[in-house]
Every structure is written in structure tokens, then in C-alpha cells.
Amino acid sequence: MTVIEALADACGPDHVWEAGPADTVDGVPVGWVAEPRGADEVASVLRFAAAEGLSVVATGAGTKLDWGLPPTHADILLDVGRLTGVLDYDADAMTATVAAGTPLRALRAYLLREGRRLAVDVGSPAATLGGVLATNEAGPLRHRFGTPRDLVTGVRVALDEGSLEQTVDGYDLARHVCGSYGTLGVITEATVRLQPLPAARAWVVRPVSTPREVQQLTEAMVASPLEPVAIEADLPGGAGGRPAELAALFEGDRATATARAESAAKLLGGGAAVEQLPPAWWGRYPFDADDVALKVWGRPSELFAAVYALRDAAGLPVPVRGSVGLGVAHASLPATVSPERLDGMLTAARTVLIARGGGGCTLLRAPLELRELLTGHDPEPLPPAAARLKLALDPEDRLSPGRAPDLS
Template sequence: MSREAGLAVTVIEALAAACGPDHAWEAGPADTVDGVPVGWVAEPADADAVAAVLRFTATEGLSVLPTGAGTKLDWGAPPTHADVLLDVGRLTGVLAMEPDGHSATIAAGTSLRALRAALMKERRRLPLDVGSPGATLGGILATNEAGPLRHRFGAPRDLVTGVQVALDEGSLTRTVDGYDLARYVCGSYGTLGVITEATVRLEPLPAARAWVVRPVSTPREVQRLTEALVASPLEPAAIEADLPGAFAGTAPRPSELAALFEGDAAYVAHRAESAAKLLGGGATVESLPPAWWGRYPFGTDDVALKIWGRSSELFAVVYALRDAAGGPVPVRGSVGLGVAHVALPDTITPERLDGMLTAARTVLLARGGGGCTLLRAPLDLRELVETHGPEPLPATAARLKLALDPEDRLSPGRTSEPS
């Protein structure tokens, strides 16, 4: 038996011992991550099994790539290699809930849909209304994914109060001296450890909700109206804008600004009507959100960007992207916080894409800071442009990576989202 064949047998035996014989296998042609072939797949049932897998991979020097539902495995930089794809989808359920309902500990493989259903029985919610509802909690945290409610409640980094993480050598930990581990693993893309569970802050389900929707014509108008809402005493739970643009051959849709109000029925009705008067211009109060609310502007085959900066300067970035693209491009996001996503066709040339990224980053740098990340694109495009930009990983994050994964076995090649 060759050394390679012997190693394959050893790996399967070890993974099967940790996960069960039906939950470990040698990867086939379909088991790839963003074009990178995988050697083996393991599906541990609990945190101890995750730790057992990592203890084995550490002894063999194998790389590990954590995954949940796989909804965002093609976001960010692809891994340079992936020996073991570690699927935490069997780690599910609400593990504990505080008697007051203010927080709960959730297994990382729990889907957001299942979590919503479980919490609804308690009249509670986790205010993460992300654009990929089929995602698992662990995947949402690993990518720091947030939706419209980030305007009031913040991103995952602001909602997670504690985590349990399996480290590269196979230990389980909840703390790292000198670091807020819960905050750093959010947006780490699996490079620091495998999240096995998280304690999150919960909120009561609102008794009533209403959306105020207003047609808009330009990014500058969106900026003016957003600033008026933010400066008012109305306190919307979310402010989102949809500037559809149009790819070649597609019909344009009207642009809209929408604000969400939550609370008891009388409070919501009063605030929504007041917001409609403030916005003017045909603003209406709706009991249901616009069709685009909480969804990304890009499809499965599109190139996707994420831009963020000072909310008052976001629209200068939109104009810069339009200039670099030669016309309007679809933009949607939380304009009250200066966070948005951009869709581009997958036919875009590397030169045009690089020019758009450079234009956005230059404007942001000149106007108080921010960033423009290439979330997703065909591999041939990503190989030619900077995913996050020229900025290095912050020193504190780099030190934590070196401390927790000195041999770079966890998600090698992937990089943390800038804070």
C-alpha cells in the first residue's frame, strides 16, 4: 500500500471514529469549495466530536475548512487548499435560554429559519434578518452577516456575548487572554477556530410593524432623505435603499427608500405616519415590506461587492462606482449606517472591476474611511484584484491568528473581514 493510500485509510478511520461511519467520507468531484478540491468530508454531531476531528488533523498536519449550510462559502478569498471539509450542520438546537429571555445559547449548525421558529414560541427573536435565511448561525457569525435590523441592533459582533470555539489543536475554549473572542470570531471566516455554539442577545417580538416607502430618483436624494430620518426623533428600526440600476438587457425598476418602524400598534402608526409626512414625495405606509427588503441585489452568478463608510459619504461612493462602470449599477443596503451591497455582471472585465474597486476605495479613504470588499466573483477575476484592498490585517487580529492557528491550518488563504 502506498503512503498516500495508507494516509487515506487512516483519515477515514479517524474521521469515522469521531463522527460515525455514516458521517465521514472521501470527497468526490462535487465536494469542492469555490473551485478548490476537498480531500475528505466530516460531519461531527457535537462539540466534542469537532474537537476530536481537529486533534486528529493537527497530528497529520491537515487543513480544515468549517462550513454550515454553505450559503457563503464563495464569499471572500477562496482557501488555498482544503484537506477536510468540516460540516457542523448536525450541531443544532437552542442549548439554553435565560429565564428572562434576554439571551440564549445556540448550537452553531442551527439554521436561522429553525432558530426563528424556536424563538417565536417564546415571543423572542434574534434580530439578525440576513439576506441568506437558509444559513446557519455559525456561518452568519463567521462572515459577520447582517440585515436591515443592524440599524437598531447592530451586526453579529454587537449581538454575540460569548462563544465556544474548537481551536486548531483540538481544544474547546470560550476565552483567550487579552482578547474579546466572541467579537473576533465574527467576520473571521473560520480562520481562528470552529464555532460550536454562541450565546446571543435576544429581543422581544414587536407587536406591530410598518414600512414607509418612498420613490427616489438619485443617490443624492436618498442621502438627503436618510439624513432627515436619522436627525428626526422618529427612531426607525431600519432604513434601507434600493437603487436597482440595470444590467444590459434587463428592464430597470424604480428606486426606493424604505424605513421600518416597530413597537406597539399606536406607537408604530404614529411614527410611520409622521415619517411619511417628513419624507413627502408620495411616501406611503405599508403593512408589508417592499419585495426587495432584506435581500441582496446580486444573484447567484453576479459579482458582488460590499461597501461601507460614513453614511453621509456613502453616496459619493455610489457615484464613483457609476462613473467607473459607465452607468448605474444595482446598489442596496442599510443607508442609515453607510453599508451597502453592489451587483455587477459576471461578464465584467478584470480591468473594469479593478477600476471600480480602486475608485470606491479612493473615495472612501478621502472621505473619512471605510472599505470596499469583493465578496464574490469568478476565480479568474479574484486572482487579478485585491479582495479586501491593500490594507494589511490589523495587528491585534494578526497576533490572535498567530496565537490560535500558528500553522495556518484553519481556512488557509481566507482572510478576516476588516472590523
């Protein structure tokens, strides 16, 4: 039986094809594409791939296939976009079990009718739940509710040999698959913790001049009793363009949200204003599809120093945006940046953060030809426990091979 025949037997002939020029994973060509309908079909594809020694890379909407490291090779691109829907909703427990290919937009619409939400507001508008979990992608709400890893209570995962598992002895599978970039298994469904939909929201927005000012104002906000749900900063980096801003979100009933935002405006001063809608940049990444994207993280009190280091090493404007209350931000550079300058920026920011108590600056996304000229700036490695789990579950590295930065 040929590969295409076996995949058609698993998924149906209308949902498999030999890959074309457009079927790549971050520039790496793919052999075949399969679109399973359910978890059992996902397992069938993995079972066949294991028997034939073929590698598999899973995808949902494909919004983050160019994040992290490209795979070393990709025989089968497994598209889980047909695994959709809310499989179970428990109003009392405030949880929902959702198929991995479900777009966050669709999940948001479903939960809206129930007066609930999943507190994940990522910057990839078309993302699926599975893709968000696989990359542990988070937005402004992480300040109060944490990342997806903190909101998942259970998962069902198709492992490399084709079994479907919800637990693995000795490991918290749900937490480890979040941020593993598909290297531990293919998520087919997840149970997530929900929150009540807030009755009202209000933002306070203040213009800022420097990263240092952002740090000082953020510390004042965090130390206050106002309990913002999110604190974000936007530092465009250019001269003469739109101003840099610090913004905080408050939620609750109308009176509470407005009162806290008004108190925050008084605390921040400097032209801070209460708004009923977020600033246009809120919850969006500072980079576009063709830009080089960096991730910077460290102690919130020291993040400003890394931003200065990036700008000094770049010698050009560096747009930075992110959750400054938690010390996590993203930066954008043009794709034309030279490898030498990019290497200097990454090294400078990382050196500053390590010297100031820990953190890092990594290359989240870049054109393949640029990435190949750099060494030592890979994304965050798998935590040690997850790396051990990878070696136990997929010792031949068939699932998203090479996308885990460190298997030691």
C-alpha cells in the same frame, strides 16, 4: 490508520467520505468531508488534523463559502450541520445558547413561541447561526441592534489543536470570532442576546431618483425623533425598470408603529406611503448566485459619492442596496465584467471614500478566474487584535488557510 478511518472513528462511518467533484470551497478541491454530531467530535477531527498537518475549513449550510478569499488549500471540509438546537434558553436574562449548525429559520421559529427574536435578519435565507457569526453577516436590523458581533455574549470554539474553549486570556473571543471566516477556530455554540418580539411593524416607502436624494432623505430621517429601526435603500441602477426606493421600518405597539411611520411619510414627502409589509427587495442582496458581489462602506453622508463613482467607472447600471443609515451597502455586477473595468470600479469607489473620511470597497464574491486577475481588492482584513490571536492560536494556518486577508 488512514485519514478516512480516523475521521470515521471520530464522527461515525456514515458521516465521512472522500470528497467528490462537488465538494469544493470556492473552487478549491477538498480531500475529505466530515459531519461531526457534537462539539467533542469537532474537537476530535481537529485534533487528528493537527497531528497530521491537515487543513480544515468549516461550513454550515454553505451559503457563504464563496464569500471572501478562497482558502489556499482545504484537506478536510468540516460540516457542522448536525450541531443543531437551542441548548439553553434563559427568559429572565433574555439570552439563548444555540448550537452553531442551527438554521436561523429554526431558531426564529423556536423564539417565536417565546415571544422573542434574535435581531439578525440576513440576506442568506438558509444560513446557520455559525455561518452568520463567522462572516458577521447582518441585515436591515443592524441599524438599531448592531451586527452579530454586538449580539453575541459568549461562544464555545474548537481550536486548531482540538481543545474546546470559551475564553482566551487577554482576548474577547466572542467578538473576535465574528467576522473571522473560520480562521480562529470552529464555533460549536454561541450565546446570543435576544429582543422582545415587536407587537407591530410598519414601513414607510418613498420613491427616489438619485443617490444624492437618498443621502439627503436618510439624514433627515436620522436627525428626526422618529427612531426608525432600519433604513434601507434600493437603487436598481437600470433605466425603465422598477423605481429606486428608500424605506424605513418602525416597530412598537400598533398605534406607535403606525404613528411614527405616518410622521416619517410626512417628513419624507414625495409620494412616501405607509405599508404593513416590507417592499419585495427588503433584506435581500442585490446580487444573484452567479453575479459579482461588492461590499461598500463608509460614512453615511458620503456613501452616495461612492455609488456615483462605481457607476461612472462601470459605464453600465450598477444595482446597489443596503443600510444607508449606517453607510453599508452591496453592489452587483454581471460575471462577464472585465477585470480591467472591475479594477477601475473598486479603485474609484475606494479612492472617493478615503478622500471623504474613510471607508472602502472590496470584492465580496466573484468567479475564481476573475478574482485571480485582480490584486489589492481583498475583503476587509482581520482587525489587529484578531490577527494577533490568529497567530497565537493557529500559527501554522491550518484553519481556513488563506481566508484571512491579512495576518500582519
